[in-house]
């Protein structure tokens with residue numbers, strides 16, 4: 513059974529963090545490393561990971577590659593295996609966004625977003641479950657979004673991918689409940705990262721969001737949720753308002769979102 517009542521402690525643990533070359537993932541990786549956790553850091557930009565590895569070589573192992581590729585996922589599994597021990601934490605953080613109406617968007621945009629934000633996450637997790645199971649106290653942390661709880665216009669592919677991640681996380685949590693593996697779903701609101709500079713096939717579209725958190729703050733909240741073994745955390749007051757208003761009164765939220773679109 514998971515160590516209920518006792519905090520999950522990163523000290524001396526082994527973690528995999530995807531999307532560790534920027535934003536939330538980089539901050540999560542750095543905060544874990546600074547607390548004596550060894551991090552296997554995954555992303556496509558080698559230079560970014562190499563720079564981090566230079567500063568933290570004894571507790572930081574980069575794996576350069578695209579998580580949608582099976583060969584990258586196999587290299588992650590092999591890298592965990594080379595440590596000759598169990599895996600204690602998997603942070604599925606890598607993700608991409610897209611903005612703009614659904615009808616005129618390409619089928620590739622839908623596929624691209626779903627591949628990174630959902631299918632790659634599910635398959636990487638499937639591959640790493642045997643190593644997580646060997647830990648006496650493992651956690652899978654899935655970085656979702658408030659848009660995985662409440663859908664908004666012009667982000668249909670992204671909302672679909674994060675709703676899928678949400679549903680899959682809830683199901684997996686129940687499946688793993690008696691196997692010493694916790695599942696924490698972290699749902700940030702708008703975060704000041706490189707996310708909006710690399711949108712998939714979205715032209716000059718901009719996101720209309722009020723207020724935002726720096727990635728370091730999101731990372732602190734995510735690690736706190738892991739430590740406290742939370743099933744789900746929704747970050748920021750605005751995010752909570754959006755999600756709880758939608759849960760309490762869906763027709764009202766539908767009206768608000770229709771007005772916002774005009």
Ligand SMILES: NC(=O)c1ccc[n+]([C@@H]2O[C@H](COP(=O)([O-])OP(=O)(O)OC[C@H]3O[C@@H](n4cnc5c(N)ncnc54)[C@H](OP(=O)(O)O)[C@@H]3O)[C@@H](O)[C@H]2O)c1
Nearest residue numbers: 531533534535536556557578579606607702703705706707
């Ligand atoms: N920013 C926001 O407003 C916001 C709000 C709510 C939720 N989120 C979620 O938070 C997570 C992190 O986003 P962020 O804001 O930190 O954005 P970010 O700065 O753009 O970071 C995204 C990370 O994912 C990696 N990545 C993207 N595609 C990848 C792929 N195919 N294979 C491997 N790595 C890949 C990127 O690295 P490389 O480019 O080097 O591969 C980068 O390290 C995402 O899941 C996002 O959906 C973000």
